[in-house]
Amino acid sequence: APTTTDTANASDASEKLITVGFAQIGAESDWRNANTTSMKSTLTKENGFNLIFKDAQQKQENQIQAVKDFISQGVDIIVLAPITETGWDDVLNEAKSAGIPVILVDRMVKVSDESLYSCWLGSNFEKEGVTAANWLTDYLKTQGKDKEKQNIVVLQGTIGSTAEVGRTKGFDDTIKKSSNLTILEEQTGEFTQAKGQEVMESYLKKYKDIDIVVSQNDNMSFGAIDALKAAGKKPGKDVIIVSFDAVKAAFLSMIDGDLNASVECNPLHGPKVAELIKKIKNGETVDKVQYIDESVYSTDNAEAELPNRQY
Numbered sequence: 245a246p247t248t249t250d251t252a253n254a255s256d257a258s259e260k261l262i263t264v265g266f267a268q269i270g271a272e273s274d275w276r277n278a279n280t281t282s283m284k285s286t287l288t289k290e291n292g293f294n295l296i297f298k299d300a301q302q303k304q305e306n307q308i309q310a311v312k313d314f315i316s317q318g319v320d321i322i323v324l325a326p327i328t329e330t331g332w333d334d335v336l337n338e339a340k341s342a343g344i345p346v347i348l349v350d351r352m353v354k355v356s357d358e359s360l361y362s363c364w365l366g367s368n369f370e371k372e373g374v375t376a377a378n379w380l381t382d383y384l385k386t387q388g389k390d391k392e393k394q395n396i397v398v399l400q401g402t403i404g405s406t407a408e409v410g411r412t413k414g415f416d417d418t419i420k421k422s423s424n425l426t427i428l429e430e431q432t433g434e435f436t437q438a439k440g441q442e443v444m445e446s447y448l449k450k451y452k453d454i455d456i457v458v459s460q461n462d463n464m465s466f467g468a469i470d471a472l473k474a475a476g477k478k479p480g481k482d483v484i485i486v487s488f489d490a491v492k493a494a495f496l497s498m499i500d501g502d503l504n505a506s507v508e509c510n511p512l513h514g515p516k517v518a519e520l521i522k523k524i525k526n527g528e529t530v531d532k533v534q535y536i537d538e539s540v541y542s543t544d545n546a547e548a549e550l551p552n553r554q555y
């Protein structure tokens with residue numbers, strides 16, 4: 245039979261585990277799956293965590309229920325990737341009343357009281373939108389097309405998600421400075437390949453002269469590429485495609501020449517979240533906004549960068 249010391253150690257070890265409730269959006273994209281993998285592979289018992297993971301299948305009501313469940317289970321800390329920005333005040337107030345700190349990851353919330361969350365970790369989405377616009381205008385210059393009229397269609401992400409709001413604002417505000425660029429239409433493809441293809445097919449029926457597609461994640465870009473090929477067009481050549489996320493499959497698309505560029509959106513939040521959880525549980529205050537590092541990749545550097553990609 246284990247000695248008291250062993251038992252004490254065992255119970256002591258179990259006492260040391262920080263129980264984390266993570267309410268994830270869903271599994272809608274390669275990016276999302278990489279984000280989940282990063283969290284699950286970091287928030288492990290070996291690293292001092294007991295992770296309770298909930299996938300909300302892209303429904304806010306499921307995420308809210310998951311947070312309520314975490315509160316009734318009495319977790320030590322809640323991590324939430326909010327699908328859209330509004331509708332969180334009530335459940336976050338319940339967490340605050342229960343004395344359970346909340347870390348927001350990836351997308352942001354619009355709440356009346358900022359004390360409802362300890363901090364937010366994610367990408368600077370507006371900067372991603374600006375990066376996409378700057379890459380595009382630079383590329384058009386190298387192609388000698390910076391004076392020619394260029395028509396753009398946009399595949400937006402989930403409307404009202406911080407990723408969509410920021411990328412749209414950053415891109416649109418920057419594009420306005422180039423008088424030769426016109427945005428014909430912007431519509432959501434819900435960040436999925438199927439919906440992205442469907443919207444691109446409708447654009448191709450509606451507009452005869454599309455020069456550029458801006459797609460707010462790689463999965464919608466893959467759908468757009470399929471739609472363009474089905475319409476007898478050469479994606480990456482007849483029609484420039486600028487994307488976001490820079491997942492591994494996007495690198496393969498850039499190497500094939502179907503995709504011109506992808507602005508990186510780094511999903512590997514696990515290590516930084518683990519560090520923030522430990523600091524918050526130790527009673528330290530952390531900066532409210534924690535930006536994750538990221539870059540932009542294109543057909544110029546995709547082959548060289550591919551071996552370094554983790555997702």
Ligand code: GZL
Pocket residue numbers: 272273274275276350351366367401405407435460461462488489509
């Ligand atoms: C961005 C994230 C977005 C990705 C999409 O941080 O919210 O959601 O760009 C994902 O691929 O679906």
